[in-house]
Each structure stands twice: as C-alpha cells, then as structure tokens.
Amino acid sequence: MKKLFFAVLFSTAFSQMTMAQNFYDINTINTIEIEFEESNWDYLLDQLKAAGNEERLMGAVTINGQAFDSVGVRYKGNSSYNSNQVKNPFNIKLDYIIDDQELDGYGTLKLSNGFKDPSFVRETLGYEIARKYLPGSLSNYANVYVNETHLGLYTSNQDVDKYFMRTHFSGDENARIKGEISNGGFGQGVWKWLGTDSTAYTGLYALESDFGWADMISFLDTLNNHNEYVEQVLNVDRLLWLLAFDILVVNLDAPVNMPQNYYLYKDGAGRFNIIPWDLNETFGVFGMVIGGPPLNLYQRQHLDPFFNSTNSNYPIISKILNNPLYKRMYVAHMKTMLEELFTNDWYVDRALEIQDIIDAHVRADPNKLYSYQDFLNNVNNSIGGGQQSIPGITELMGERISFLNSHSWFQATAPEIGDIIIIPETPAPNSEIWVTADVEDATLVKLAFRHAKSARFEKTDMFDDGNHNDGAAGDGVYGASLIAGSSDIQYYIFTENNEAATFSPARAEYQFYTINITGDVVINEFMADNETTVADQDGEYDDWIEFYNNSENTLSLGGYFLSDDSAEPDQWVFPDTTIAAGGYLIVWADYRQISQRDW
Numbered sequence: 108m109k110k111l112f113f114a115v116l117f118s119t120a121f122s123q124m125t126m127a128q129n130f131y132d133i134n135t136i137n138t139i140e141i142e143f144e145e146s147n148w149d150y151l152l153d154q155l156k157a158a159g160n161e162e163r164l165m166g167a168v169t170i171n172g173q174a175f176d177s178v179g180v181r182y183k184g185n186s187s188y189n190s191n192q193v194k195n196p197f198n199i200k201l202d203y204i205i206d207d208q209e210l211d212g213y214g215t216l217k218l219s220n221g222f223k224d225p226s227f228v229r230e231t232l233g234y235e236i237a238r239k240y241l242p243g244s245l246s247n248y249a250n251v252y253v254n255e256t257h258l259g260l261y262t263s264n265q266d267v268d269k270y271f272m273r274t275h276f277s278g279d280e281n282a283r284i285k286g287e288i289s290n291g292g293f294g295q296g297v298w299k300w301l302g303t304d305s306t307a308y309t310g311l312y313a314l315e316s317d318f319g320w321a322d323m324i325s326f327l328d329t330l331n332n333h334n335e336y337v338e339q340v341l342n343v344d345r346l347l348w349l350l351a352f353d354i355l356v357v358n359l360d361a362p363v364n365m366p367q368n369y370y371l372y373k374d375g376a377g378r379f380n381i382i383p384w385d386l387n388e389t390f391g392v393f394g395m396v397i398g399g400p401p402l403n404l405y406q407r408q409h410l411d412p413f414f415n416s417t418n419s420n421y422p423i424i425s426k427i428l429n430n431p432l433y434k435r436m437y438v439a440h441m442k443t444m445l446e447e448l449f450t451n452d453w454y455v456d457r458a459l460e461i462q463d464i465i466d467a468h469v470r471a472d473p474n475k476l477y478s479y480q481d482f483l484n485n486v487n488n489s490i491g492g493g494q495q496s497i498p499g500i501t502e503l504m505g506e507r508i509s510f511l512n513s514h515s516w517f518q519a520t521a522p523e524i525g526d527i528i529i530i531p532e533t534p535a536p537n538s539e540i541w542v543t544a545d546v547e548d549a550t551l552v553k554l555a556f557r558h559a560k561s562a563r564f565e566k567t568d569m570f571d572d573g574n575h576n577d578g579a580a581g582d583g584v585y586g587a588s589l590i591a592g593s594s595d596i597q598y599y600i601f602t603e604n605n606e607a608a609t610f611s612p613a614r615a616e617y618q619f620y621t622i623n624i625t626g627d628v629v630i631n632e633f634m635a636d637n638e639t640t641v642a643d644q645d646g647e648y649d650d651w652i653e654f655y656n657n658s659e660n661t662l663s664l665g666g667y668f669l670s671d672d673s674a675e676p677d678q679w680v681f682p683d684t685t686i687a688a689g690g691y692l693i694v695w696a697d698y699r700q701i702s703q704r705d706w
Contacts, residue, residue: 130211131245131265133231133461136468139216139261140169140252141180141199148253153190156182163203170210179203187222187387194220194259194474197251212270218251218261223392225477225497226485227469228461230262233356233386235457236448240348240440240617242275243383248465259472260465267370267382276380277561281373282319284312285384288367294397296420297366300331311366323371326379331422342380342563343433344616349381350424351441354414355449355511357407357503358386360393362423363415375561391503394494401494408506412441412514435608436601438516443613445517449508455501458486521607522549524600530576533625536593540622541576543586544569544611549602552585555616556598564616566601589622593667596622627662631655631691649697656686669694 130137143166145151155162163179182188183198202214210216221227230246237243244265251258265271269279286297290310301307305320312323326340337343349369353361361383362369368385391407398420402410415421416428428434448454462482469475469482481490488499511517525545534540546552552571555564569585571577577586589596599615601608612618633652652669656662663685670678686692 130213131247131263133235133247134464135247136260136465137247137249137263138171138252139199139218139249139263140255141178141197142167142169142254143180146254149193152180152182152195156188156190163200165203168199168201173210175201175208175210177204177208183217184219184222187220192474192476194261194476196220196222197261213266213268214270215266215268217264217266218249219264219387220259220261221476222387223497224387224485225481225490226458226462226500227260227262227465227482228458228486229389229392229500230264230386231461232454232458233358233389234264234383236356236444236454237349237352237383237386239447240352240444240614241345241383242271242380244271248468250468257473259474260468262387267384271382272372276372276374278375281316281375282322282371282379283315283373284319284323284371285315286311286362286367286369286371287313288365289313293366295366296418296422297362298327298330298423298426299420300327300422303328315370319373322373322379327422330426334426337426338378338563340378342374342378343427344436345380346423346427347433347437348440348617349383350427351437351444352383354410354412355441355444355507356389357391357410357507358389358393359396359402360385360388363421364393364395364397376563378563390500391498404489404496404498404503407498408503409510410507412438412511412516432603432608435603435606436610438519439521439608439610441511442517442521443610445508445511447613449504450512454504455486458500462486516607519606520548520604522552522602522604522609523547524602524609524611527600527611527620529622534591534622535625536591538591540589540591540596541586542569542589542598543575543577543584544600545583546571546585546600546602547583548604549585549609550604551602553601554587554589554598555601556589556596558592558594558596560597564597564599569600591622591624593624595624598622627656627658627660628664628667628686629655629657647697649695651696652694654686654692654694656688656690656692659688661685661687661690664692671696 143164148164151164155164161181163181166178166180168175168178179200181198182195184196188195197218199216199218200214201210202208219230224230234243234246244267246262246264249261249263251261272279272283288310295311303324305324308323314320329336329340350363353363359365360368370382370384371379372382373379394402394407396402413428415424418425428437470479477490484490485497485499487501489502490497523546527542527544530541542554544552552569553566554569555566557564567587569575569587571581571583571585573580575586575588577584597619599619600611612620631653635650664681665683667681668679669681684692
C-alpha cells in the first residue's frame with residue numbers, strides 16, 4: 108500500500124508544537140488577568156470546589172493582552188488547595204461557553220501554586236527532564252491577577268487534552284484515562300485486575316474520553332492474566348522510561364507508589380501510552396510509602412532502583428520488571444538519564460537557571476507559600492523539619508546519584524554500539540536497504556524499525572555471520588536488511604548481553620534515526636485551515652494539499668492513498684491520475700473528484 112498520509116501529519120504536528128512552545132517558553136512569564144462580576148468570587152469558587160462536580164464560575168480572562176470572554180474558572184488540586192489560603196491553583200477553560208475559543212490551540216490552562224516546592228522549579232525542571240525521554244507537558248510560569256489584585260506567581264502546565272494527543276500521537280479520538288483516586292480507591296495498588304465490572308475501577312481511574320472502560324479493562328486483563336501479550340496493549344518502552352524517571356528522581360506521588368498523577372492514551376497501534384502528570388513533589392518531597400512507614404532523607408536517597416518490582420499490588424512494575432529483557436531495558440534507560448543529566452550536574456545548573464528567570468517574580472509574589480530565602484535555599488538545602496521537611500534537590504540527588512552509579516546493576520558491562528551504516532545512503536521506494544552496526548560485548552542485536560510515526564516498531568535480528576552484508580563472520584559487524592516503502596523509515600539498534608543492554612540512539616524508542624526514502628512524488632505545500640486564501644473551481648475555500656513530481660518522467664498515482672486518520676490509511680484512493688514531469692497536483696479536501704492544476 109502506498110500512502111501519502113504521514114508527511115502531512117508530521118508537518119501539522121510540527122507547526123502545533125511550535126505554537127505551543129511559544130506560549131510555554133520557559134523564558135516567558137505570562138500575565139493572566141481574570142475578571143469576575145461577583146466580588147465574592149473566592150467564596151463562590153470555594154463552594155464549587157466543595158461540591159466536587161467541577162462546575163465553573165464564568166468570567167473574562169486577558170492573557171498577555173489578548174481578551175477571552177465567557178471563560179469558565181474553578182479551583183483545582185487536592186492537598187495544594189485550601190479554602191483558607193489566598194493563592195489556590197486554577198483550572199481555566201477558555202472554551203467553556205464559546206466553542207474553539209483557544210490560545211495557540213489550547214482550550215484549558217492549568218496553574219499550580221508552588222505547593223510543597225520552596226524552590227519553585229520542581230515542576231518545570233521535572234517536566235523538562237521527562238520530555239527528553241517521553242511525551243510530557245510543557246511548563247513555564249505566569250503572574251495571575253483576579254479583579255486587578257495580584258495573587259502571585261504560578262507554574263503554568265500544559266493540559267493533557269486532545270491537543271496534546273494530536274501533537275504526540277497523531278490523533279485524539281481514542282480512549283484517554285486519568286489515574287485518579289476517588290471513592291475509596293486509595294490502597295488498591297496500581298493496574299491490578301479487579302474483574303470485568305467497570306464500577307470496580309471508578310475509584311482508581313477517571314474517563315477523560317467519551318468511551319474507554321472496555322479498552323482499559325481489556326488492557327488490565329492482558330497485563331495481569333495474559334502477560335505474554337502485553338506489548339500488544341501497552342507501549343512497554345514508554346512505561347520503562349516513566350518508571351526510570353519516577354524512581355530516579357524519587358517521585359513517589361506517582362504510579363510507582365500512588366494510583367494517581369498520570370494519564371493513559373490508546374494510540375493508533377492499539378497500545379496504551381503512559382503520560383506523567385503533577386510533578387510538584389518530584390525530587391523526594393513525597394515520602395509516604397503505601398503499606399509502610401514514611402521514608403526519611405537517607406531512605407529516599409537510597410530508594411531501591413527496583414522499588415515495588417516484587418510487590419503484587421503494583422502490576423505496573425512487578426508484571427513488567429519480572430521480564431529479564433524489560434529489566435535490562437529499564438536499567439539502560441535510567442543509566443542514560445544519569446549520564447546525560449545527573450552525573451554531570453546538568454540538573455543543578457538548570458535548576459539555578461530557571462530560578463534566575465523567575466527570581467524577581469518570586470520576590471514580588473505577595474502570597475508565596477514560602478519565603479524568598481526558602482526559595483534561594485531549597486535547591487541545595489532542606490526546608491522545615493521532621494516529616495514535613497522538604498529536601499534540597501542537590502541534597503537528595505547528590506547522594507542518590509552516587510548510590511545508583513555504584514549499584515551492581517549499573518556497574519554491569521553493557522554492549523557498545525559503534526558506527527551504523529545505511530546502504531544505499533539514499534534508497535528509492537521498494538528497494539532493499541542494508542543496515543550494519545559495529546557492536547561489542549553483545550549476545551543479541553536487534554534492528555527496530557517502522558514506516559510511520561503512529562506505528563509500533565517491528566524488530567528483526569541482526570547477524571554477524573558473513574551473510575548479511577556484514578563483512579567477515581565474527582568481526583563484530585552485524586547486518587540486517589529492510590525493504591523500503593514509499594515513506595521514510597524510522598529505526599534504532601538494540602543490543603544486550605547476559606548483564607546489560609544498550610540502545611542507539613540512547614533515548615530510543617522516543618528518539619530514533621531516520622532513513623530518508625527518495626520518492627519522486629513529494630508534498631510541496633498544504634493549507635490546513637483555508638478560509639479566505641485560495642478558492643477551488645467552485646469558489647469554495649476548502650483545505651488543500653499540493654503534490655509535486657520531482658522526476659523527469661510522468662508518474663501515475665495509481666495505488667496511492669490519502670488519509671487524515673492513522674487508523675484508516677487508505678481512506679481516499681487516487682483515481683487514474685498522473686502528474687507530468689516537474690508538474691503539480693492540487694487535491695482539495697472536499698470529498699469530491701480530485702482537481703488537477705497545471706503550472
């Protein structure tokens with residue numbers, strides 16, 4: 108099947124990400140001004156919060172000078188909310204009344220008040236670290252005013268909504284579920300099988316999409332009762348990255364310990380993907396362990412890297428790390444984080460850089476939850492005493508880094524991956540491609556590849572036998588072949604021995620290498636929101652895609668398809684249409700006959 112779907116999707120996702128990063132630029136302190144007609148707005152928001160039904164108080168909001176009318180506002184948070192404090196966290200829904208009223212694609216803004224974080228960098232730094240290895244929210248800061256009164260500086264975190272899904276998963280219509288404790292869900296573990304009745308799960312999960320209980324129950328059934336098929340229903344590598352992140356930075360108010368503060372989204376390949384949320388208690392703030400006593404500072408510094416891996420109440424870990432392959436992958440991922448961001452003290456430098464950005468705004472915050480001196484001290488030193496003490500970030504991580512790096516699993520000799528060669532360098536569609544890699548100390552080498560961003564990676568063995576374009580047998584060069592399609596190929600190399608594993612690139616699967624396929628038909632230009640720019644032959648302003656034949660021959664589009672849905676790549680089949688050498692073809696997205704324009 109020939110597809111022209113994915114290039115359109117990639118360009119769209121890229122433009123969406125660019126807009127998002129503008130609003131969430133860490134160097135920008137946004138200004139959010141809320142206006143309520145009611146002078147007792149705080150009392151009304153407290154009453155709505157107490158009612159617990161997520162109703163909102165309507166008002167007007169101005170963001171960096173841009174006005175939004177009929178906006179819905181409510182307080183959010185559990186322990187971070189307190190009816191007796193001035194500075195409570197906000198959930199602001201711009202499209203509460205007016206459909207599609209958004210800011211750079213966003214309909215909902217989430218604002219946190221710095222609860223349990225004197226340093227004021229835990230969330231922004233935590234998300235920045237997580238985003239290097241898996242999809243995570245963008246995060247920066249905003250000064251918030253209500254009825255012209257300055258409430259203070261807030262952390263502004265991207266909502267995990269449909270826009271987030273489109274950006275990271277090329278679609279937003281599948282099951283989306285939030286891990287959330289309610290109605291007695293506390294103490295029931297994380298991802299346990301509780302039977303086929305969805306009411307058994309409502310205390311642990313909140314449905315964010317219009318459907319999804321059947322998908323969630325099927326996933327939990329497979330994980331717990333048919334574990335050999337877990338990769339069909341779960342992005343295991345994505346989960347391993349999240350587990351490595353949470354346990355490395357001692358984020359215990361997370362699904363490694365608590366059944367909350369994460370999302371699940373079912374991608375186009377039918378797998379649930381885990382997404383981090385609510386990182387204000389990263390770097391050892393939350394010390395309570397379910398089923399055990401609170402951890403002191405020493406115990407947090409020395410938290411077992413395989414925490415809860417043998418605890419049957421935590422299938423999220425125990426049903427994954429009981430697999431020796433997954434365990435080696437998990438260690439490889441945590442080692443990558445350590446090497447890239449922690450052993451070299453990058454995390455310290457970055458925390459101080461973020462503090463420099465917000466320093467004046469923290470000082471000017473009239474309702475900050477901690478003193479300015481606490482803000483300055485908490486990167487390195489604990490604030491408070493006893494069980495309420497909040498560790499200094501470097502105080503926790505300095506010893507933790509040494510502990511992990513000296514652990515036997517992290518001392519094991521891992522395979523090394525050297526030069527990777529693609530032959531030919533610029534393959535054509537439907538041609539054979541050879542991939543070779545220099546590898547040392549390995550007992551197994553795999554080439555993982557896919558032809559589309561929304562697909563799962565397939566894996567094939569690489570051989571050092573002299574028969575796979577790999578040179579002489581036993582020379583440490585491994586080879587495997589692929590057949591090119593019409594789209595680029597994304598790939599990575601995985602290798603292991605009996606003690607450890609290695610990925611190339613090190614951040615795989617989230618990052619990967621790309622083999623560019625030199626097709627003759629390319630997408631030259633497209634317009635995804637055509638309202639007044641170019642009209643079709645009927646005078647209508649439909650969206651359009653322009654294709655270009657960059658070859659010297661007339662090309663037929665027979666066998667090609669066009670789609671805007673990764674689950675249905677053959678949505679529209681091209682008729683018997685050709686593009687002349689050096690010619691163009693415009694496709695109007697109006698469900699009618701394809702229209703061609705010669706240039």
